[in-house]
Amino acid sequence: xxxxxxxxxxxxxxxxxATAQDAVISNVRGDFSCADMVTVLYDLVGNSVDVALFYSxxxxxxxxxxxxxxxxxxxxxxxxxxxxxxxxxxxxxxxxYYIKIEEQQSLACVMINNVCWARTNLDGYGNFVAHDxxxxxxxxxxxxxxxxxxxxxxxxQPSWLPVTPCGGANFVTVIELDATVATGNPALLNPSGQPxxxxxxxxxxxxxxxxxxxxxxxxxxWNTGTExxxxxxxxxxxxxxxxVPTDAELTSLTQTAQVTRTWSPNYNNTGVNGWVFEDRVSSxxxxxxxxxxxxxxxALMRDNDWGYYWSSRAHxxxxxxxxxxxxxxxxxxAPSFLPPVMPFMVEMKENYMAMGFNIRCVNPTP
Numbered sequence: 001x002x003x004x005x006x007x008x009x010x011x012x013x014x015x016x017x018a019t020a021q022d023a024v025i026s027n028v029r030g031d032f033s034c035a036d037m038v039t040v041l042y043d044l045v046g047n048s049v050d051v052a053l054f055y056s057x058x059x060x061x062x063x064x065x066x067x068x069x070x071x072x073x074x075x076x077x078x079x080x081x082x083x084x085x086x087x088x089x090x091x092x093x094x095x096x097y098y099i100k101i102e103e104q105q106s107l108a109c110v111m112i113n114n115v116c117w118a119r120t121n122l123d124g125y126g127n128f129v130a131h132d133x134x135x136x137x138x139x140x141x142x143x144x145x146x147x148x149x150x151x152x153x154x155x156x157q158p159s160w161l162p163v164t165p166c167g168g169a170n171f172v173t174v175i176e177l178d179a180t181v182a183t184g185n186p187a188l189l190n191p192s193g194q195p196x197x198x199x200x201x202x203x204x205x206x207x208x209x210x211x212x213x214x215x216x217x218x219x220x221x222w223n224t225g226t227e228x229x230x231x232x233x234x235x236x237x238x239x240x241x242x243x244v245p246t247d248a249e250l251t252s253l254t255q256t257a258q259v260t261r262t263w264s265p266n267y268n269n270t271g272v273n274g275w276v277f278e279d280r281v282s283s284x285x286x287x288x289x290x291x292x293x294x295x296x297x298x299a300l301m302r303d304n305d306w307g308y309y310w311s312s313r314a315h316x317x318x319x320x321x322x323x324x325x326x327x328x329x330x331x332x333x334a335p336s337f338l339p340p341v342m343p344f345m346v347e348m349k350e351n352y353m354a355m356g357f358n359i360r361c362v363n364p365t366p
Contacts, residue, residue, distance in 0.1 A: 135292070223246065291358050
């Protein structure tokens, strides 16, 4: 779309259609009925999309418009979305200008059932992935963002075990994680309970039967407060200002009186399966991809079939190194050789801390 601005008279000269990263923005057009303001209308297909207006004198070098109001934040599918641009305030008073609307990756959280969720999962290094359909990293419970959760990160096992490829017959047990098992071998964990630099385990997925740590890891690994009053720990992998959700916060997504959930195969034509959770009052949504799990190997299991999302809560009474997580089934359920899983199951469960699951962070102070 090109605008001619002359003495604050704006003339529409052409239209534009744009395809965004997670949305389709189309039918961009101008409405000039409001004096001294440029009103831009657009149609959108997408969920919880942030957009921005850009202008350019030549269609090559683009400047983001600052003096804008209207349909910019957390937009959902619909027509005639309206942005009002005070071009005068942005110093655009005369001349010909192109404009475009693009989707913006925002750190703003999405409020659903009184919990403000990140729009995307974590990658393996404690950053948000680019798209809501990206699975991201698979974290062992309680570990920091040291790269071990990165897709394809190497496995680690103690030097006193026979060397086998990831997925082989040998894996470390909880007892063997104690440095006293093999005199002279470096301790796996430092006093804080995280992998020691001497161990060689930093950035690697620790092959274990139930826990990646010895008993030094505690329920406070990601939450030094309480379940009702959580406090982000120094080892929480979420970015500053965010934290791993509590058991109660993940449970809030399963409360059907407040949240609708919809199985979404081939989400937005991406080929990714998962679940859309929508607040019944505000209609704001997030998408959680069913990105599988990792256990003892470099490969993912049940990728694009089932989803697993850690909470910050260890089991309150168990001594076998398990923690709470949100489980998302697909439309098929479990094959006959696996424990029963009903199609479309969405519920809280428990599993070994050695498992690699995804994380969707929350913002405690939106």
